[in-house]
Amino acid sequence: MHLSYCTNVHPAEDLDGIIGQLDTYALPIRRRLKSDVLGLGLWLAAPAAAELAADPGKRKRLRTELDARGLEVVTLNGFPYEAFQAPVVKHAVYYPDWTERERLDYTLDCARVLADLMPDRASYGSVSSLPLAWRTPWDAERASAASRHLDELARGLDRIAGETGRTIRVGFEPEPGCLIENTTQAASLLAGVDTRWLGVCLDLAHLACAWEEPAGALQRLRAAGVPVVKVQVSAALQADDPVAAEDVLRAYVEQRFLHQTRSALGEAADDLDEALDRGLPGPWRIHYHVPLHATPVAPLTSTVPVIREALRHLLTAPGPRCEHFDVETYTWGVLPESQRPKDDAGLADGIAAEVAFAGDLLSSAGVAR
Template sequence: MHLSYCTNVHPAEDLAGVIEQLDTYAEPIRQRLGSDVLGLGLWLAAPAAAALADDPALRRRLRAELDARGLEVVTLNGFPYEAFQAPVVKHAVYHPDWTSRDRLDYTLDLVRVLADLMPESATYGSISTLPLAWRTPWDSSHESAARRNLDELAAVLEKSAGETGRTIKVGFEPEPGCVIENTTQAAALLGSVDTRWLGVCLDLAHLAVAWEQPAQALDRLAAAGVPVVKVQVSAALQADDPAAEGDVLQAYVEPRFLHQTRSSIGGATDNLDEALQQQLPGPWRIHYHVPLHALPSPPLSSTVPVLRQAVRELLARTDCEHYDVETYTWGVLPESQRPADAAGLADGIAAELAFAQELLTTEVSAR
C-alpha cells in the first residue's frame, strides 16, 4: 500500500518549479513525519509533462531529484491540465476533456513519465483523470469521440507494459456535475472499456457529496467489473442546518474553484454561492476539500465519517494500493484556517498524512 499527498496544491507549471516544490514542501513534510520515504501524488502541468516525455535525460534528472530527497512517485494526478492554482479555475479544469486529442496526448505523456519515475517495488502505477467531461455539452457524438480516445489509451497502456515491464492504470474520477458524477454512471459508462488498464479513481469527498453509501458504491462498481485503481483520501464540507449557518458558510465562498453543493433530499447547485442564494434545503454536502485532521469552522462539520467508512470498505472489498491525500484548497480556506506561509502549509499537509496513516494502519490491523 502506498500513501502520498497530491502536489496539485502547489502552483508549479514547469520542471524547475516542481523541483522547487520538493525542497520547499515535500522534503520538509517527510522530515516532519520522521519517514525514510514520502509518497507524492505528483501533478505535472501539460507543458512540463510534454517536456519530460520528450527527453529521457529530464526524466532521469527528476527521478534523481526525488531519490535524493527520499521521495517516491507511484501515482500522478492527470486531472488538471494546467494552471490549477490560477486566480480563477472553475470550469476550466474540465478542459480539454476526453473528446479531445489534447487530453489523450497529455495522458500519454504522463504514462511515459510515470514508467520512469516508479520505484521497482511498485506493483503498478496509476494516473487519475477527469470523468470524461463536464456534463454539458454531451451527446452521442461526444461519447463516441471519448470512447475512441479511451480505446487508444488502453492500447498504449498495454503496449507500454510490454515494452517497459511497468503496469500503469488510469482511473476516471467521478465528480459532481460531470458526465460521470457517481458510481452508478461510472458503472454504466466504464463497464465496457478495457478494465485491465482503465478503472476509477475514487475521491472520497466526491463520494460523500453525491450522498453515496460506500459499501453500495463499491458493490456497484464490482458488479460492472470496474476496478478502483486509486483512492483520493479527501473530506468535503458539511452543513447540517444551512439556513442557520449561512454566515459561516459565506466565509467559504471564493472565486477560484467550483464548490458543487448537494442536498440530502436531491437539490443541487454548481456552486456554494448559488446554494446560499437559492436557499437550497439542507443538509448540504459541499465539494470543498477541507483538512482531514481539523474541524471546519463551527458549527460546520466534514465528511470524515464517510471517509472512515469508505476506507474500511475499500480495504475489505478491493485490492487498490494507492491512497493519495488530496486537499488542494489550503490557499482558499477561510483566512483564520489558512496557512500563513510555506512552513504552515507543510505542517498542515504533514498532519493530514499522519491522520491518514493512522487511519489506514488501524483499519489494516483490525482486519
C-alpha cells in the same frame, strides 16, 4: 499500499519549479513525519508532462532528485491540464476533456513519465483523470469521440507496458456536476472499457457529496467489473442546517474553484454561492476539500466519517485491492483567512498533519504501517 499527498496544491508548472517545490514542501513534510520515504501524488501540467515524456534525460534527472530526497511517486494526478492554481479556475479544469485529442496525449505523456519515476517495488502506477467531461454539452458525437480516445488510451498503456515492463492504469474520477458524478454512472459509462488498464479513481469527498453509501457504491463497481485503481483520501464540507450556518458558509465562497453543493434531498447547485442564494434545503455536502485533521468552523463539520467507512470496506472487500491512497486537499490557499497557512512552513505543517491523519485512518482500517 502507498500513501501520498497530491502536489496540485502547489503552483509550479515547469521542471525547475517542480524540483524547487520538493525542497520547499516535500522534504520538510517527510522530516516532520520522521519517515524514511514520503509518497507524492505528483501533478504535472501538460507542458511539463510533454517535456518529460520527450526527454529520457529529464525523466532521469527528476527521478534522481526524488530519490535524493527520500521521495517516491507511484501515482500522478492527470485531472487539471494546467494553471490549476490560477486566480480563477472554475469550469476550466474540465477542459480539454476526453472528447479532445489533447486529453489523450496528455494522459499518455503522464503514463510515460510515471513508468520511469516509479520505484521498482510498486506493482503498478496510476494516473487519475477527469470523468470524461462536464455534463453538458453531451451528445452521440461527443460520446463516440470519447469512446475512441479511451480505446486509444488502453492501447497506448499496453504499448508502454511492453516497452518498459511497467503497468500504468488510469482511473476516471467521479465528480459532482460531471458526466460521471457517482458510481452508478461510472458503472454504466465505463462498462466495456479495458479494465486491465482503465478503472475508477475514487475521491472520498466526491463520494460523500453524491450522498452514496460506501458499501453500496463499492459493490456497484465490483458488480460492473470496474476496478478502483486509486483512492483520493479527501474530506468534503458538511452543513446539517445551512440556514443556521449561512454566515459561516459565506466565508467559504471564493473565486478560484467550483464548490458544487448537493442536498441530501437531491437538490443540486454548481457552486456554493448559488446554493446559498437559492436556499437549497439541507443538509448539504459541499465539494470543498477541507484539511482531514482539522475541524471546520462550527456549526460546520466534515465528511471524515464517510472516509472511515469507505476505507473499511475498501480494505476488507473480496478481490484485488486498491494500493494507492493520495491525500488531495488542494484548497489550502482559498480557505477562510483564519484557517489558511501563513507561510510555506505553515503549509508544510498542515500537509504533514493530514498525511499522519490519513496514515492513522488506514491503520485503524487494518493496514500495517
